[in-house]
Amino acid sequence: MFLNAELCHEVEQFLYMEAALLDEHRYTEWFELFTEDCHYWMPVRQTRLARQEDAEFSQQGEIAFFDEGRAELEKRVRKLESPYAWGQSPAPRTRHMCTNVRIAEVHDDEITVNCNFLFYRCSLEVEEDYFVGRREDVLRKVDQGFRIARRTILLDQTVITAKNMNHFF
Amino acid sequence: MASAATERASTTFRSSIDHENGLVDRAIFSDQAIYKAELEQIFSRAWLFMCHESQIPNAGDFFQTYMGEEKVIVVRSRDRSVEVMLNACRHRGATVCRAHSGNTPNFICAYHGWTYDLSGNLIGVPGMNELYERKLDRSEWGLKKAAKVSSYRGFIFATLDESAPSLEVFLGNAGRYMIDNLANYGEIEVIPGIIRHRLRANWKLAMENDQDYYHVGITHASALDAWGVARTTVNKNYWDDNVGDLVLGEFGHVQDTIPGHFHANIFPHMCIFTDLLQAVVVRHPKGPAEVEQWYFSFVDKNASEVQKREVIRRNISRLGPTGMIEQDDGENWEFCTEGAASSAMRDVPFNYQMGIGKGEMDDGSAVGFPLLRGGPRTTEEYARWQLRCWAEWMDAESWPALLEKHSNPAVI
Ligand code: FES
Ligand SMILES: [Fe+2]
Numbered sequence: 001m002f003l004n005a006e007l008c009h010e011v012e013q014f015l016y017m018e019a020a021l022l023d024e025h026r027y028t029e030w031f032e033l034f035t036e037d038c039h040y041w042m043p044v045r046q047t048r049l050a051r052q053e054d055a056e057f058s059q060q061g062e063i064a065f066f067d068e069g070r071a072e073l074e075k076r077v078r079k080l081e082s083p084y085a086w087g088q089s090p091a092p093r094t095r096h097m098c099t100n101v102r103i104a105e106v107h108d109d110e111i112t113v114n115c116n117f118l119f120y121r122c123s124l125e126v127e128e129d130y131f132v133g134r135r136e137d138v139l140r141k142v143d144q145g146f147r148i149a150r151r152t153i154l155l156d157q158t159v160i161t162a163k164n165m166n167h168f169f
Numbered sequence: 170m171a172s173a174a175t176e177r178a179s180t181t182f183r184s185s186i187d188h189e190n191g192l193v194d195r196a197i198f199s200d201q202a203i204y205k206a207e208l209e210q211i212f213s214r215a216w217l218f219m220c221h222e223s224q225i226p227n228a229g230d231f232f233q234t235y236m237g238e239e240k241v242i243v244v245r246s247r248d249r250s251v252e253v254m255l256n257a258c259r260h261r262g263a264t265v266c267r268a269h270s271g272n273t274p275n276f277i278c279a280y281h282g283w284t285y286d287l288s289g290n291l292i293g294v295p296g297m298n299e300l301y302e303r304k305l306d307r308s309e310w311g312l313k314k315a316a317k318v319s320s321y322r323g324f325i326f327a328t329l330d331e332s333a334p335s336l337e338v339f340l341g342n343a344g345r346y347m348i349d350n351l352a353n354y355g356e357i358e359v360i361p362g363i364i365r366h367r368l369r370a371n372w373k374l375a376m377e378n379d380q381d382y383y384h385v386g387i388t389h390a391s392a393l394d395a396w397g398v399a400r401t402t403v404n405k406n407y408w409d410d411n412v413g414d415l416v417l418g419e420f421g422h423v424q425d426t427i428p429g430h431f432h433a434n435i436f437p438h439m440c441i442f443t444d445l446l447q448a449v450v451v452r453h454p455k456g457p458a459e460v461e462q463w464y465f466s467f468v469d470k471n472a473s474e475v476q477k478r479e480v481i482r483r484n485i486s487r488l489g490p491t492g493m494i495e496q497d498d499g500e501n502w503e504f505c506t507e508g509a510a511s512s513a514m515r516d517v518p519f520n521y522q523m524g525i526g527k528g529e530m531d532d533g534s535a536v537g538f539p540l541l542r543g544g545p546r547t548t549e550e551y552a553r554w555q556l557r558c559w560a561e562w563m564d565a566e567s568w569p570a571l572l573e574k575h576s577n578p579a580v581i
Contacts, residue, residue, distance in 0.1 A: 042491070044362035046269040055271070063362025063466050063481060065491040072486065075395045079493055084390030086497060158269065159365040159461065163503055166496040 003103055011113055011139065012101050014146045019096035022168055025088075027077045030168070035140055035147045040068040042153040042169065057154065065165060066153070080166070087166050092123035094167060098135070109141040110149065117153075119169060121162070129162035131155060131169065182563035186556045191522035191549065193556055198371040198509035198519075203563075204457035211437050211562045212237030214571075215420075216319070216326040216339045218439040218451055219243045219253060221465065223323065223358035229272045229287060234463075235453040236329055241315065242266045242276070243325060246287040253315035253327040254289045265312070269363070276312070285312050321345065322352040332568040340435065343418030343538035347433035350443040355469030357447075360481060364464040364489040370502035371509065372438065372452045372460040373559070378498060379432045379440045379450075380425050380551035382407045383523065388501060392493040413546030415528070417539060417578040420571075421558030423551045426540075436558060447480050448488055458506050464489050521556070524548025532579045539579040554578070 021030040034040070042065040043057040058064055068076070080088060098115040105112040119131040138150035153169045182203075185194035197203055213236070220232040225245040232243045233256060240256035242265075256266050258278040265276040265285060275292065276285045284293030289312035294305060315327035319336040326336050333339065340348070351357065368375070378384070386393070386403040393403055407427075416424040421436030431443040440450040447468060453461040466484045468477050487494040509519075528544020541550060557576060565571035 044364055046363065046365075047267070049268045049271045049273065052268070052271045058362030061478070061481070063360050063364065063464075064485055065364070065489065067482075067485050075486075076493065079391045079395035082391035082394040084394055086388070086391070087500065159367060160490050161367050162490065163368055163499040164496040165490045 003106070007106075007111070008101070008103060011103060011111060011146070014139065015098050015101060015113070015115065015137075018148075019098060022096050023094050025080075025091055027080050027168075031074060031077045033146075033148055034070060034073060035149045036070060038070050038073070038147075038149055038151075040066055040073055040151045040153075042066040042155065045155060045158045047158045065155075076168075087164065090124070092121045092127075092167075094122075095120045096169075104136075111139045111141065111146075113137045113139060117169065119167070121167065127163075131157075131162070131165070133157075133169075135169070182560040186553075186560045187518070188553050188557040189525075191520065191525050191553060192518040193521050195509040195511070195514065195517070195519050197556075197559075198374060198506060199457050201457055204454070206563060207454070208237045210565070211559070212454065214328065214330040214333060214562070214568055215437055216317075216328045216333065216336050217437075218435065218449065219318075219325045219327050221323055221357075221359045221467070222251075222320060222325060224270065225251070227272065229274055230270075231266065231273060232270045233266055233268065234451075235461075236315065236327065237454060239329070240264065241327070242312075243327075244287050248288075251318055251320070251325055252288055253318045253325075254285075254312040255314070257313070258283055259291065259310045259312065269365075283310075289314060322348055323357065324348055324352075330568055334568065334572060338572075339420065341419045341422070341538065342533075343416050343424070344422045344435050346416070346536075346538060347418075347422065347424050347435060347441055350431050350433065351441055351447060351449070351467060354443075354447060354467065355471055357467045358470050360466045360468050360477075362466070365461060366464075366490045366499075367455065367459060367461045368499045368503060369458055370460055370499065370506045371457055372454045373556070374502040374505050374509075375452050375460055375462065375498075376434055376437070376440070377552040377555060378502065379434055380423060382425075382427070382430075382547040383549075384501070388497050389494055391497070395493065407547045411545045411547055412543060415541040415544065415546070415548070415550060417541055417550070417554045417581075419558075419577065420575060421555045421562070423555055425546055425551065427546050434555065436555065437562075442488075446484055446487065448484055450488075458510070521549045521553050524550050525553075530579060530581060539577075541578075 018033055044063055045056050048056050097118045100116040102114045103111060104114050115135050117133055117135055121129045133155040136152040137148060139146040140149045185197050217236050219234055220243050224232050228245055228247050230245045234241055242254050242256045244252045246252050256264055258265050260281060260283050263278050263280045265278045282295040286292045291307040291310045316329055316331045318327045321336055386400045390400055393400060414426040424433035433441040438452045442448045449465045451463045455461055468480050489495055524545045528541040531540045531542045533539040561575045
């Protein structure tokens with residue numbers, strides 16, 4: 001597959017812009033980056049024996065941390081923006097980082113992009129959480145850039161050690 | 170230096186819980202010595218929910234869980250019976266199973282290679298001839314097992330205490346009714362995807378929250394906002410139309426009877442959500458200020474795809490660290506746990522006074538277990554009862570003593 005440097009650059013810049021929207025708490029604008037038919041999914045992972053790792057993650061249609069279409073995603077955005085969102089009062093300082101960006105596939109107007117992420121959250125005084133994992137995104141090319149059609153978030157933790165995961169990845 | 174709480178711990182726990190006046194010693198949520206006593210008096214004695222039969226259908230299937238802080242493996246053995254064994258090698262104590270669940274022909278210790286079969290028998294010892302000169306009696310050194318294992322309608326329980334009464338007696342009619350509410354959905358099975366999540370909170374603060382309808386309109390205001398439910402509507406439901414029956418079971422089991430919100434607790438650590446949700450939450454203690462919550466979601470095997478989808482959607486949207494409801498619970502319990510550790514307020518009790526003396530105890534001849542009828546359903550009686558029972562577990566010197574002395578809800 002031939003990949004041009006310009007496309008790689010555009011995709012990276014898009015992911016960085018998207019991360020900035022989250023860190024600036026501009027959730028509605030962030031939400032507008034998703035397509036009408038989007039799917040936002042974080043399966044549940046568990047520790048498995050060697051050679052049984054293929055069963056680490058729950059499958060589509062089973063229990064997940066997030067299994068959201070546009071309507072569900074929008075409710076989560078509304079919750080974060082509610083004046084009663086105690087978890088945002090005061091808002092934690094967050095930093096979304098994505099690295100190791102690789103374009104896996106280009107198919108018509110859809111680009112499959114893999115990256116690693118590190119999401120740091122610092123709440124109140126000294127509460128710190130790190131969420132680390134891998135993401136698989138399907139971006140769709142539109143006039144003004146890209147829209148996110150699918151996001152799969154594969155967290156490395158099997159036991160969540162943060163008090164909640166009320167933010168987006 | 171012994172704290173005031175520790176000194177009290179050595180006398181009686183009954184004095185930490187003033188059921189009549191709704192006052193609770195905050196040390197029970199923070200004191201290390203009390204926590205250690207809980208592991209002995211409660212978690213080493215009670216029948217604890219392990220997993221559901223549907224999770225280990227085949228020989229060699231295992232599910233790893235805890236009994237208090239003890240790691241245990243629940244295994245389907247060759248003869249199809251269920252074994253619950255301590256996940257600790259008999260040689261030097263190392264963990265023999267390192268996965269949450271899976272399938273295995275045996276358990277091999279990675280330190281010196283002692284190998285156990287699915288029933289915990291020691292079947293392999295490296296150097297048996299050369300180093301032990303065949304003098305080691307393998308039959309003496311199998312994995313240690315739970316004292317008793319039993320299951321009720323597919324829910325597997327175990328206890329570490331030989332003198333525990335039967336599971337039926339422990340659950341009582343009330344506890345069985347709580348499990349029935351979930352089991353009655355049909356041929357239920359666990360949906361793959363068990364959520365595991367740690368909080369820096371005392372396990373009892375999580376437990377008592379399950380029937381806390383006082384906090385819903387406040388704590389969960391942003392979720393209600395997002396779903397377009399007015400807070401006044403929520404509070405109206407819980408406060409104005411506020412009459413209900415409470416199930417107060419023996420040994421601390423409780424359940425509310427609010428339509429759409431069956432929240433039950435099998436003491437000490439199994440919460441059952443039915444009606445709106447189909448889930449079990451188990452809370453493994455990890456210290457006075459830490460708890461690991463596990464969420465199991467259930468569905469009727471024979472339900473249509475649409476119905477299954479709906480159950481899964483409801484559970485995902487509400488439960489666990491990403492659940493729009495439960496996102497906001499944990500932080501409160503963490504703050505309360507911090508507050509419980511205050512030394513400046515060591516002698517200032519927590520307030521559990523809502524709804525004291527309301528409702529009439531009905532011996533329950535009609536339903537088979539006692540009910541507190543006609544009182545408010547938004548009340549702290551659930552928690553007062555749980556903690557009164559907690560103190561009885563803590564003060565009892567043995568299972569037989571607890572059986573003899575525990576409070577009967579019908580006559581309180
Ligand atoms: S500790 Fe398991 S074989 Fe030595
Ligand atoms: Fe809650």
